[in-house]
Amino acid sequence: MKKKLGLVIDILMYAILLAQMLYVFVGNTAHELLGMGFTACLICHVILKRKAIAGMLKNLGRLRGAHLLQCCVTALLVLCVLALMISSMDVSRLLLPQVRILGSPALHRCLATAVLALAVVHGGLHGYNKTKRKKTAAALILLGCAAALALGLALVPYLNRHYKTVEIDRAQAVSGEKIAFSGGKPLTVYFTRVGNTDFAPEVDAVSGASLMRADGELMGNSQLLADMIADAIGCDAQAITLTGEKYPSAYSATVSVAGQELRDKARPGIAPIEIADYDTIILVYPLWWGTIPMPVASFLESADFAGKTVLLVATQGSSGFGQSARDVAALIPGAKVIEGVSIYCDDIPAARQTIGEWLKEL
Numbered sequence: 482m483k484k485k486l487g488l489v490i491d492i493l494m495y496a497i498l499l500a501q502m503l504y505v506f507v508g509n510t511a512h513e514l515l516g517m518g519f520t521a522c523l524i525c526h527v528i529l530k531r532k533a534i535a536g537m538l539k540n541l542g543r544l545r546g547a548h549l550l551q552c553c554v555t556a557l558l559v560l561c562v563l564a565l566m567i568s569s570m571d572v573s574r575l576l577l578p579q580v581r582i583l584g585s586p587a588l589h590r591c592l593a594t595a596v597l598a599l600a601v602v603h604g605g606l607h608g609y610n611k612t613k614r615k616k617t618a619a620a621l622i623l624l625g626c627a628a629a630l631a632l633g634l635a636l637v638p639y640l641n642r643h644y645k646t647v648e649i650d651r652a653q654a655v656s657g658e659k660i661a662f663s664g665g666k667p668l669t670v671y672f673t674r675v676g677n678t679d680f681a682p683e684v685d686a687v688s689g690a691s692l693m694r695a696d697g698e699l700m701g702n703s704q705l706l707a708d709m710i711a712d713a714i715g716c717d718a719q720a721i722t723l724t725g726e727k728y729p730s731a732y733s734a735t736v737s738v739a740g741q742e743l744r745d746k747a748r749p750g751i752a753p754i755e756i757a758d759y760d761t762i763i764l765v766y767p768l769w770w771g772t773i774p775m776p777v778a779s780f781l782e783s784a785d786f787a788g789k790t791v792l793l794v795a796t797q798g799s800s801g802f803g804q805s806a807r808d809v810a811a812l813i814p815g816a817k818v819i820e821g822v823s824i825y826c827d828d829i830p831a832a833r834q835t836i837g838e839w840l841k842e843l
């Protein structure tokens with residue numbers, strides 16, 4: 482009975498972890514409640530395994546081979562689970578919204594990936610130590626660990642990019658502390674998919690991660706960031722707008738068109754943006770293929786940036802700034818190009834504070 486209960490709890494813990502990694506589909510409320518469920522299961526797991534844990538600790542000096550490895554993996558897993566719990570509180574929006582230490586969802590995702598991978602190895606080694614078919618068990622452990630890492634490091638960012646649905650209250654997301662900007666007269670210029678895409682009439686936010694609905698209207702991530710900057714320092718915000726053909730409605734089609742444009746070094750036609758009256762251009766863009774979208778290159782080549790400062794603000798699905806800063810600097814050699822902040826697409830609606838802090842540091 483105790484063994485069966487232990488097995489059920491173990492399976493439940495793996496299932497909860499997996500469901501939590503699929504945040505895109507379960508949403509924040511379920512994610513946080515599942516986190517509570519995971520903690521409860523973990524406590525039951527430790528209570529049920531208390532004798533085995535005590536035995537392992539008692540014989541620590543005598544452990545060899547796979548038993549010693551299991552002990553090390555378990556210790557690492559405990560540390561990662563503790564760190565994951567702290568980071569959960571740190572990014573919680575529902576249960577503990579007031580706790581903020583680093584407030585890093587990226588760290589939270591890395592820790593979750595580490596916990597899943599280590600949990601697979603931990604459970605696998607348990608089986609390895611019991612079975613006679615060591616080679617099969619070892620192969621399964623490696624496979625499971627690789628799958629967990631692929632899930633956390635590749636699949637989750639991919640899903641976030643393609644399937645994320647976000648509804649926001651624009652005024653609430655955009656407004657916040659006002660900051661005195663000391664870097665001359667600033668202008669925010671942004672490029673975003675919304676406004677530059679021929680969306681099918683029935684399109685909704687489900688069709689692309691980069692899409693969200695602000696007060697029911699489609700809005701791009703970069704546009705929201707630009708609005709936050711404009712609100713913080715009271716500057717103008719102008720969009721880079723295509724004058725010719727727009728990008729296709731389907732996310733994947735836009736990805737291939739953008740890839741071709743990058744290979745062709747295309748410079749799509751855009752409406753003119755006057756920058757002569759400004760000292761600092763805050764350039765907000767989504768990472769496309771690890772760099773700036775080609776319409777942003779069109780903008781950079783369309784104006785005289787000599788003597789100006791260009792502050793870069795990127796949004797992305799995992800790539801940081803990619804090689805965008807280098808590419809921007811190469812296009813406008815007369816300007817001072819500074820990497821500002823790069824914000825993960827998932828974190829944009831709650832990025833007002835980060836933007837404010839960055840602007841204050843300047």
Ligand SMILES: Cc1cc2nc3c(=O)[nH]c(=O)nc-3n(C[C@H](O)[C@H](O)[C@H](O)COP(=O)(O)O)c2cc1C
Pocket residue numbers: 642672673674675690691692700701702703704732735736737739740766767768769770771772796797798799800801825826
């Ligand atoms: C054509 C295309 C290419 C992309 N390439 C990358 C990439 O290389 N790295 C990355 O982290 N995100 C990439 N993304 C994700 C976007 O950078 C991310 O969803 C961004 O927040 C979208 O901002 P927007 O709503 O202002 O367009 C890409 C998105 C598109 C549409």
